[in-house]
Amino acid sequence: MSSGVGLSVLASFMFGVLYYYSTLLSPLSGEAVFAWRMLLTFPFVTLFIVSSGDWGLVGTLLGRIRRRPVLLLPLLLSGFLLAVQLWLFMWAPLHGRGLQVSLGYFMLPLSMVLVGFLVYREHLSRLQKLAVICAAVGVCNELWQVGSFAWESLVVALGYPLYFVLRRRLGTDHLGGLWFDMLLILPLVFYVLASGGAVGELFSEHPKLYGLVPLLGAISALALVSYILASRMLSFALFGLLGYVEPVLLVLVALLLGEVIAPHEWLTYVPIWLAVALLVMEGVLHLRARRRQIPGQ
Numbered sequence: 001m002s003s004g005v006g007l008s009v010l011a012s013f014m015f016g017v018l019y020y021y022s023t024l025l026s027p028l029s030g031e032a033v034f035a036w037r038m039l040l041t042f043p044f045v046t047l048f049i050v051s052s053g054d055w056g057l058v059g060t061l062l063g064r065i066r067r068r069p070v071l072l073l074p075l076l077l078s079g080f081l082l083a084v085q086l087w088l089f090m091w092a093p094l095h096g097r098g099l100q101v102s103l104g105y106f107m108l109p110l111s112m113v114l115v116g117f118l119v120y121r122e123h124l125s126r127l128q129k130l131a132v133i134c135a136a137v138g139v140c141n142e143l144w145q146v147g148s149f150a151w152e153s154l155v156v157a158l159g160y161p162l163y164f165v166l167r168r169r170l171g172t173d174h175l176g177g178l179w180f181d182m183l184l185i186l187p188l189v190f191y192v193l194a195s196g197g198a199v200g201e202l203f204s205e206h207p208k209l210y211g212l213v214p215l216l217g218a219i220s221a222l223a224l225v226s227y228i229l230a231s232r233m234l235s236f237a238l239f240g241l242l243g244y245v246e247p248v249l250l251v252l253v254a255l256l257l258g259e260v261i262a263p264h265e266w267l268t269y270v271p272i273w274l275a276v277a278l279l280v281m282e283g284v285l286h287l288r289a290r291r292r293q294i295p296g297q
Contacts, residue, residue, distance in 0.1 A: 039186070079181045086185075104154065106244065
């Protein structure tokens, strides 16, 4: 489990970097940044799958599609759900909606814990329950102060659980499934880039894009692969709870970009940060317990 926790934290950090990185790609629009991210991430993910020996997962999935072509329909839905999330992630910091999306990521672990309990009958440890209570206080404060949630928050909080549940039901919750989701997104990517005008002229006018855009793909690939691997190693509930690390980083990025937390919103964020601290404490206790079980430690 410790490897899964480490991968989850790494993914959260890289997503935070990516959140800020999109603002360096001006004058590219949010849609163009999303398209370049997908186009350049795909080869990195393909290379990783081949080098890790997981390419057989892609072949197995393609074989299932040949035997049951109707499987393409839910796979198209899976690809669409992923595309919406990845587009919103790139679009938000460029349009001053970073805090709204980060709130959605704060709500996401709660919704995933709920799904884990209702759908998979998973149980929480005492510290996990306490972390959920702390996070719930923060989320309830936001609901009470504002009266509703922004659509960006709801898309994240409701869309991702649906995506992960669908992947588990389809048996595509692995790197081969991620590869196929990205493959199905590529037609949309080509459409966005083709409709964006003369790409060569834009890059010539802004030479920095020649270096920054390829690096976008590398950062994105590392974040996505770490995230998917963590989802395979951890229980649905713990994977969801560790998701609190990412929105904390996204809030910091949003603040760096000039967005402001209103005074009444601190009661939203402080309890959630406390929930993160409780999860870190549980991770430390778990590692200590594992070391005691290993002879010679």
